[in-house]
Amino acid sequence: MIKLKIKIIALGKIKENFLKEGIDEFLKRLTPYAVVSVVELSPIEIKDENITQKVLEEEGEKILSQIKPSDFVVTMEIKGKQFSSEEFSQKLTSLADEGINEIVFVIGSSCGIGANVSERADLKMSMSKMTFLHQFARLILLEQIYRAFKISRHEPYHK
Secondary structure, three states, X not given: OOOEEEEEEEEOOOOOXXXXXXXXXXXXXXXXXXXXXXXXXXXXXXXXXXXXXXXXXXXXXXXHOOOOOOOEEEEEEEEEEEOOHHHHHHHHHHHHHOOOOEEEEEEOEOOEOOHHHHHHOOEEEEOOOOOOOOOHHHHHHHHHHHHHHHHHOOOOOOO
């Protein structure tokens, strides 16, 4: 069985050690289930709010350069579709069953993602109606991907 490839493209580096440790833990836990990689891109500092959209488009070009035409792209967006953990597990399983072998999750900057990236998305997903610190998104996403694999394989995990 070919392992699913999952790439997370994220703007910005994780600074807090507790987040780095959590991310590393879930990357390690995911090893039996998928080949997971994280690509960190440098965000462009926005000094003038009037150019936010222009900056997001520029960041978007960097993001899009990391995506292959065959990739299934999931953008993390506030107005995206919300899934329960079980629904998310079913979605990942159905993508694998459809022959998708690489899923790319995109986590934009704290200002969001450019329209150019949003337009490339095969699925726009929201983690919650709640607002989280931007750097938490990577840890939460990795934990939910891990949970999805545990659910799909009927393996025990915390409820």
